[in-house]
Amino acid sequence: MHGVGGTTPQEMLRDPRVQLITGDDTAACYRRTEDADAEQRPDDYRGEPVREAYCWSNLTSGNGARALWLILLPFMVANLAHWMRPAAPPEHRAQRIYDLLVRILALTLTVLLAAAACEVALDLTAWQCAGTAVCVAGKSWLGFLSPDNSGWWSAPGRRLALASVVPLLVIGFLSWLSHRTWSAYESASPPPRLPGTSRYTPVAERTALSLDGFWYGRRLVARLRAAHTTAGVLTIAVVLLAAGAKADRRTGGYTTLALTGRALTALVILLAAATLVVVWRTARSEAAPDDESDRLIVRALPYAALGVLALIAVHTGWARPGARSHGPLPGSAAFGGIAVFQGLVVLALAVTAWVLQRAARDDARTALRGMGGPAVALLACAVGGVLSGGVAQRFADWMDGGATPGQVDAPIPGPPVLLSWQASVIPALLVVVAVVAVLAAVRVVIVRGRVAKDVPGLYDPREHPDERRTKRIAGTIAGAGLTDAAPVLVAATAAVTLVLGAGAVAGAWLTERAPG
Structure with a gap:
């Protein structure tokens, strides 16, 4: 390979x-x-x-569109955690818990990215900027949403309902990407082979890459795609419900709109519970290809969520005399809760990995003594958080002109404080990555110099040494040796990420202000 x-x-x-x-x-x-x-x-x-x-x-x-796959980078990193578990017996109870925790963590990444899209489209654009005359000035494309025009779309609820199309398109795009790879790879059947091949070798004697279930997971991937799509759509629904509930509380909370909102909230809770059940009951066996289709109720889950979202959009856009948008969008503080919950899931994953490591064979080599999976899971959360914070902060900086998002003189409140803190750690992360890259390069140079002295002795003494080829061989050996140092690099990066992430959460909680 x-x-x-x-x-x-x-x-x-x-x-x-x-x-x-x-x-x-x-x-x-x-x-x-x-x-x-x-x-x-x-x-x-x-x-x-x-x-x-x-x-x-x-x-x-491929073409430039391949860069869009970077949106899935947090999920790609989270998938690595699934395969980095300690080599405990397959029947160990903690194996199932490990699987479940990784899938829940990946589900929180979907919620995080959907919430970030809502932050940009609903909060910063439709709620804050469109509701502020200073921010709308010079942005003709937002003019029809401004309350100063007294148009039909100028009501806060209708602005939010219209803006919800943007995060819905993001979720739809992610679902389309997943369906594309599912139909091309996971739905393919194993190629026929003659008797006597590795496919007929007992499962216990076969490597993981030779197992059919490693490559073909039609039902599993379709089920997880349905769960993630539903979670993303429900995230948008919750944001709309939070905004409508705040407006309804001003009227006493017992109007027809308020009671309808509570009924819709119950539907969202029901669908969220069904999504968690789907994730809970999802299991995979690499020993056999998973080529079955799922039940209709699971496949219909995303469409049910879309139906509920449509009802909530109508409810949010319903006329509410006197309603206006002021300050940040209700519910924007949920980013802190997502970050804390992800930290707890990673902690539980580390405990589970420790249990699996104790049950593993004595001769089984596991990176970081079983902590490789939790470390990579932490990096996945960090990538998702930095991506969300960076996009929100950059968009807010563009929307409010020359002001600094979150500061007193800014025309809009800006993104949630936590996202600003997460965006502020990007320079520190870049420094860490640069230091790691420099250390790796220095290590390669040093090892190459040592190995170059021994390369001629590996060949026939009658051969005349070629200095350029000797350096190339030594460089290849030195570069391959970086894989031995990969666990240390992952551990160091995860440790720095943990410190920076905890610092961002603590700074946002203690100061309640954007850094700077």
């Missing part, structure tokens, strides 16, 4: 004649032509493995 630089199958197999075994132009496995029918000649390979080259370089190549 090649690295991120990409290598042809001919180079990896050291043979110009290769044959496609499985896959397509995007990612595929190849063998040397003479090894293509190795299963039919087992005596020729007795005691020796059949070499295959896995080429995946086209997964990361």
